[in-house]
Amino acid sequence: MEFLHFVRRAFVAQFSGPPPRDEFVRHALDAGVGSLPLLTLLTIFAGMNLSVQAYGTFVRFGGQDLLGLFCGVGGIRELYPVMAAVICGARIGATLAASLANMQISEQVEALEVMAVDPMRLLVAPRLWAVTLMLPLLCGYADVVGLAASYYAATEQMGVNGGTFMEQVRDIVHLSDLAAGVFKGVVFGWLVAIVSCYHGYRALKRDGAEGVGVATNRAIVHSAVLCIVLNMFLSALLYVR
Amino acid sequence: MLSRSVRWFEACAAFVEFLCVVLRCLVTGPRYLRETLRVMDLLVRRCLIPVGLAVAPVGAVISLQGAGLFRMFGAESLLSSLLATAIFREYSPALASVMVAAQAGSSIAARIGTMKVRGQIDALAVMSVDPVRYVVVPGLIACVIVTPLLSVLTTLLGLVSGWFFAVPVMGVDHGSFLANLYAQVSLVDLWVGLGKCMAFGTAVGLIAGFLGLRTTGGATGVGKAANDTVTMTIVLILVADYFVSMLLLSLGV
Numbered sequence: 001m002e003f004l005h006f007v008r009r010a011f012v013a014q015f016s017g018p019p020p021r022d023e024f025v026r027h028a029l030d031a032g033v034g035s036l037p038l039l040t041l042l043t044i045f046a047g048m049n050l051s052v053q054a055y056g057t058f059v060r061f062g063g064q065d066l067l068g069l070f071c072g073v074g075g076i077r078e079l080y081p082v083m084a085a086v087i088c089g090a091r092i093g094a095t096l097a098a099s100l101a102n103m104q105i106s107e108q109v110e111a112l113e114v115m116a117v118d119p120m121r122l123l124v125a126p127r128l129w130a131v132t133l134m135l136p137l138l139c140g141y142a143d144v145v146g147l148a149a150s151y152y153a154a155t156e157q158m159g160v161n162g163g164t165f166m167e168q169v170r171d172i173v174h175l176s177d178l179a180a181g182v183f184k185g186v187v188f189g190w191l192v193a194i195v196s197c198y199h200g201y202r203a204l205k206r207d208g209a210e211g212v213g214v215a216t217n218r219a220i221v222h223s224a225v226l227c228i229v230l231n232m233f234l235s236a237l238l239y240v241r
Numbered sequence: 242m243l244s245r246s247v248r249w250f251e252a253c254a255a256f257v258e259f260l261c262v263v264l265r266c267l268v269t270g271p272r273y274l275r276e277t278l279r280v281m282d283l284l285v286r287r288c289l290i291p292v293g294l295a296v297a298p299v300g301a302v303i304s305l306q307g308a309g310l311f312r313m314f315g316a317e318s319l320l321s322s323l324l325a326t327a328i329f330r331e332y333s334p335a336l337a338s339v340m341v342a343a344q345a346g347s348s349i350a351a352r353i354g355t356m357k358v359r360g361q362i363d364a365l366a367v368m369s370v371d372p373v374r375y376v377v378v379p380g381l382i383a384c385v386i387v388t389p390l391l392s393v394l395t396t397l398l399g400l401v402s403g404w405f406f407a408v409p410v411m412g413v414d415h416g417s418f419l420a421n422l423y424a425q426v427s428l429v430d431l432w433v434g435l436g437k438c439m440a441f442g443t444a445v446g447l448i449a450g451f452l453g454l455r456t457t458g459g460a461t462g463v464g465k466a467a468n469d470t471v472t473m474t475i476v477l478i479l480v481a482d483y484f485v486s487m488l489l490l491s492l493g494v
Contacts, residue, residue, distance in 0.1 A: 098464025213351025232298035
């Protein structure tokens, strides 16, 4: 209930005029560029692991030539968007929650209100915009890196024919799949941002440092769980015919 | 640049030292069993719902995408083999550990960080209670034991949600689903999964304790410790997972 109220306020703040530009740019850079090293490292290993695991599974019933299909479908449709969202929930979301909770317990939010500045407009709206716009880009980036890693592992380590692999990926992955991945990115980005801002904003002054820890913890867990559950519904909606 | 690498080196050295202290506390007494049980109870209750909610959709998604994929080759009956292998070997251990890292790791780090910031860790030391022994080791043991237990639960949940989306939703035959379910899974897969969980649980407990004890500054430091614990453990889990998969594949298990 309280969460819905927060969502309504944040929504109004988000769409009543453009967000403060400097804040938006700062958060967008932090969320986007700041996540790149972590996301690159994780996607490379997840992509390679996807290939290795799929090979191990398929070789048991002689289907190792279908690796391209599996890596295309499993990776681009499902794994990389969710991974980008969960990683960003753990990094960006936790940072958002910690910084907002910190402002809340050191009374900076109240100070803003006293100065007749709407904290929703100044603090929450730019963060929401930054993460919502950056996560789809990160998803697209993860798609490319992950697919390259899968390709590398499949051809170099498993000895699958590279031409067959790419042909299968081209067969099964259409432009609409990439678009669906980006759409998932937008949804997850907004969700991660709103959940993290909510938990950060709700921190109480009397809890002190503990409140910051609790807010961070809840932001990470809730955004990860919500993204994974929502992914199931989005996939059912987009792909089941 | 130089100061950064010096700081990095210092952190590595501190971690090795921390590791030695933890090892010493593990082999020698006194042991705080009651505290360990309390933390275990807390972790199970805190992690049960997030871990379950995170893994059940994965089984469902594998079924959704896999059914379409296998239907192209008329090999729908193989879907359950894929589901079982993927869940037993890969997703149940990895995802359970990632969620334990997210929930338990960050809350342990935040709790230890809060104690450190408030000076409670120093107070323990003054009372000649070793903080590592009293605060870190129970969390570590709890993580090592709880993660495999949760993984068993998530395996079941993943299979059930996979069945639900394959049989009633996608129209795969119930009989062939069950018949092929365990065709590709051996007992080794189960042990490998549980072993991975114990290893990842150890990593969660160690990193959370280490970063929690190193918290400096005020409330910001607590948030940073919780955040760093989660990102570092997830990196470690995914990287280690890849090497374990490669090792198993080359061993031909």
